[in-house]
Each structure stands twice: as structure tokens, then as C-alpha cells.
Amino acid sequence: MNIILVGLNHRTAPVEVRERFALSEEEISKTLFQLTQNPLIQEALILSTCNRVEVYAVVGDTEKGYHLLCDLFLNRAEPSLKETLASALYSYASSDGVKHLFRVASSLDSMVIGEPQILGQVKDAFDFAMLHKSTGLILNKTFKKAISVAKRIRTETKIAENAVSISFVAVQLAKKIFGKLHQKSVMLVGAGEMAELAARHFLGNGVSSILVTNRSYERALELASEYNGIPVRFEDFVAEMSRSDIVLCSTGAPHYLIGPEEVAKVIAARQNRPIFFIDISVPRNIDPAINKMDNVFLYDIDDLKLSVEANIRLREVEAIKAEEIITQETEQLVRWYKSLDAIPMIVSLKEKAETIREAEITRTLDKLASLTPAEREAVEALTHSIVNKLLHGPLTMLKEEAHSTNGNMMMESVRKLFLLDEVKTPPPKNLPTAGEEKK
């Protein structure tokens, strides 16, 4: 048996292609049913998000499995699209497949490294497949492992640290200026969408009060009630500014609303307590000159974007550590796969020994008809114990060493030594081979 996957993602396929394959729940359950009905396929799972569609399966024959899964995609496409689609599809098997899944779950394969949604989506896909009973021993273990690997990476690397969105960056900067935000107050000037989002993040990070101002006082009232804040008349906002530690500005005004003169008054009133201006408006509403004033910090939209990009680069550095963890964990899981290969051999070895023992004991007991029942029992026990003791060594070795580097060789030796091929052999297995990538 072998684990394989075929899929496409945001890197290999443009959105026009991806949207055709984003499957609804209904379609997923239908496809899962269809797949599990196929004798080629032992287990199946479908992961469908807006950035990727991937079909995972456990198959006996890797080649045939690939074809089957590729056809699943190709059959959904119009003839004109088939060629683009074929080049967008990727496929992995065994350890490469596992590695790919681990990378996906831990967001290394995502558009934004470290984004948290994908892990939830992987969990959902797994739960969905379990609900439809399309997974078994192997996919269950593999996906559980993928989820725990993703969690491990989240705690052991800084892949999800450092904000990669404008509003998170703004909150982080504020924390570097003010420390804890609990006693701080935010003023929201204007009501751009991004400024509101940022205001919400500040509230989420413990900011204690929020002042809202807008050209229309009605709108200010409305927003204030929405955020549980205090409305401020637009004419008064400069005067009120000294009460707030963070000023979020995002209006449609075509000129500067806040300049050095206003800020100088604010700073004096605040007795040199630092104040943080965030100007998300385009054109800018705050004169960049104020950044030169003591205890004033000004960030405009471009500054925030720049640090977003810097943080993305930091995450990429952390991703290297994550890859190391993934390599380790993949090796472990592949070892477990291989130990599964030894199970049929252990069974057949035990069966063979039992057959021989039974045949011999029947023959002998037939000849020794004079034995009392107690003596018969003693002889039976003797044969059991001889067989068990003889097999103890080989069985332990098989259980423990099947996944080691020379496990295959050892299994071959056991097969030959005990003439296992003469007894009924289990159906030939495809050992998970070194994975191959097909395009």
C-alpha cells in the first residue's frame, strides 16, 4: 500500500482554474464515496480550499492510483482547459506525499507563510472524511500527525510571530512604544475601512477607551456606539487629541488635518508622554514633519506596508527551521508505514508454525493413545512452548527492525529461511518507495 496525492494550488493554477475545482461539501462526499467504491483505493480524503484542491488516497498500485486521481480532475475540465490543467497538477507519493501534507498543514505552502486558517481547513477536511468513513488506519494516523506537526512548528518556530497585516503591525508598534495597551486610549479620525479594522485590533489588545470623530457628527455617534466609544465633534478633535495615546487617521480629506502646530500643543498638554499617529489615508492627512518632533511617532500606510513585508521575510527565515522539523517527522511516519509491512509476515510466520505444530501433535498423539488426559495436556504445552520460544527472536526482530534501513533485506531473509512463500502468501505489497513527482 502507498499513500499518494494529486492536486493543484495557488502556485500551479490561476484562480480561473482553481475556482472550477473548489468542491462543495456535497461534491466532496459524492467523490469520496465514488473513490472508496473503487477496489484500487483503500482510503481517500479531499482537501478543498480557495487556494488548493488536493486528493489524498491510499492505493495498492501507485501508477494506477495516480491515473485514477488525475482523471478525477481532468474529467471535470472542459476539453479546451485540459492541457492547462494537466500542467497545473502535481502529484506526490509516500514520503514526498507526507512531506507535502505536513508543509500544507503547517502553512509553509500557503500564500502567506504562518497563516493560521489552513490548519483548521486540514482538520475540517479530515473530520469530513472520517465522518464519511473514507479514511482508515493510514490516513488517520497521517493526518493526525500532520495536525500535531503543524502545532509543533507553531510553538517551536516563530513562523506565526510578527504581524503580517497592517492593523497587526500597528498594534505591535504601539506595544513597542507604550508597553501594555491597557490604560491607553485610541482616537479614530474618520472612518476608513482599514482604520476601523485597526481600531478593532486595538480594542482586542486591551485599549481601554476609544474616541471617535467624523465630519458628520451623526456618523461619529454611530461609530462610537458600535465600539462603545466616546463621540467627539470634528471641530474639537484637535483639542481632544491630548487625551489619546494613539491617533488613527483615515479620512477622505485632500489635505493635512494635523500638522506641527497642533501636535506641539498636544505634546505640551501631555507633558511629553509619547503619542503615536497612524495615517492610513491616501492622500495623507498628517504632515510627515511631525515625526521629527520629540515623543511623536508617525507611521503612514507605506511605512506599515514596509514592515509587513519585512515581517514576511522574517517568517521565511523561520520556515527553514520548520522544514527541518518536517523532515524529521516525515522520517518517523515513514518508519511507521514500513513497520506495517511486517505485520502480514508476522501473521503468516505464526500461522505456518501453528500449522506445523498442529499436524505434528495430532500425529504423535494418535500413536500415543495410552496417555492420560493430564499427560496429553503436558505434551501440548510442551509443543506450544517450543514454538513460542523458537519464534520469539524472529518476531521481535520483525516488529522492531522492519522499518530500519536493512528491514527489507531482513524480511526477505525471514521469508527464505522459513520458506514462507510455500504457504499462502499475502497479496504482494508495494513498499512505499522513494517518492516521485510527476507533472
Add this chain to the structure above:
Amino acid sequence: MPPILFFRLTLLFYFLGCLLFLLNLWDQRVTTLSKEPTPAKGIASLPVSQRLAFIATGMGFLCHTVALLMRLQAEAPFSSLNEAISFFSWALVLVFFLVELRYQVYVMGSFILPMAFLSLISVAILPQEVSPIVPGIKGALLGVHTILALLGIVAFAMAAVVGIMYLLQEGFLKSKQLNALYTKLPSLDLLDQWNKTALFLGFPLFTLGMISGALWSQYALGSFWSSNNPKQVLAIGAWFFYFIVLQGRITVGWRARRAARLAIIGFVGVIFIFVTLM
């Protein structure tokens, strides 16, 4: 073993610690997160180079403690200039460890250790005077005077170090260079609070040091104040400077950037006083 051996070991360890801490400044791996410092996982979670920096500093501190204890036989300890600086450096490292225990701002060592190391170097260069043995109440007063004044100066040194960190961090925030050092440095607010704490502790200590010094002067020389003693004039000058800084902070809000700069200026002044006394 003679104290000088322990002293040399101290120098060696501090040199190592200093080097390692400075190297850590350029380390791109970030250890203190961009969050407010929390009682984190402790030293064990640090990269090896940082752990070594702490170990070297700790070893140096132990050697230094032993060396100082061996000198304590003098009844008015640390009253000679080289011993006073030596005690200053020891207390600075002690305070550093205490702050680290509470806050885990690992980057602080990169600022404290060079200061501790440089002051020890000056001790090594200065003539090895041993404090005079002053008997009785005079000796005790002289001891109290030096230790209190030195502890006050240690606090001023901390205020200056925190001030340097503040100006650096402020510079990063203003110029929008959000690099690894920015991430390691604590928030401006915390640095400003430390500045305040250091001043609020340092000033009374220094004041008590001055008072006990005047008392000693009265006992030993027969007068509280001798205007032809440059040491006393300069010390009074430093005291006034810090008094004004403290007043400014309380009444008209000399905090943040101004407080950081004043703390640095003040401590540079204190160093200047030390140098002129050499």
C-alpha cells in the same frame, strides 16, 4: 590565593561576557519577543552564545565577589579610588542580574557589561592603593558614606544605560528601521519607567551618601564642608543636577526622551568627576 588572582579572573570572565553580549547585538535571531517582556522560559531557552554570555558574567561576578570579600579586612572599605570603582562595577553587575531575574530583557547585558568591564580595566590601570585602615566611628562613617554614594552612582549608571536603550529604540521607531535589535529592546514605556525607578532609588542613596560624607568630614576634619576640596564641590554639583532632573520629572513632565538624555548627561558628568579625581 591572593585577591589579585581573583581580580584577574574577573577581568577575563567579564571580557568574555562583554564580547559575547556584544556579539549578541548583531545576532539576527530574536530572543525577546516583540511582546512586553514576560517571565519567559528562562535562560535555558536562549541560544548557546547568550547562555555562555550569562555564564561568563556569572563566573566573573563570583570571582569578583571573592576578590572584594578578601579586601574587606580594611575597616573603611572601598574608599580608595580603585576600590571604589571596583565596587561600583560589582554592584552594577549585581543590579543587572536582579533586573534580568525579574524582567528577562536579555539585551541589557550588551549595554551593562561593557560598562562594568571598562570600569574594571580602569581599576587595573590605577595604582593599587589599599584603603587606609581608619579605626572607630570615623572608619564606619567613611564606609557608610562610600557604599551609599557608590550605590547611588550605580543607580545613575543604570538610568544612563536605560537612557541609551531608550534613545536607540526611539531612533529605530522614528526611522522605521524595525530590525532585530528593535525587536530585542523593550518598549519605550518600560525603559522610561526604569529610568524613573533608577532615579528615584539613586537620588536618596546619593543624598544619604552625601550626608554621611559631611558627617565624616565633621568628625575627621572638623568641618562639614571645605570649599577648597574639589571632590565636595563636584559632588554637590552632581547632587543639584539630579535634584533638578527629579523635580523636572515630577512637576513639568521631564520624561521620555528628555529624561533619557538627562540621565546620560548626568552620568557622563559623574564619570568626569571620577576622572578628575584620578
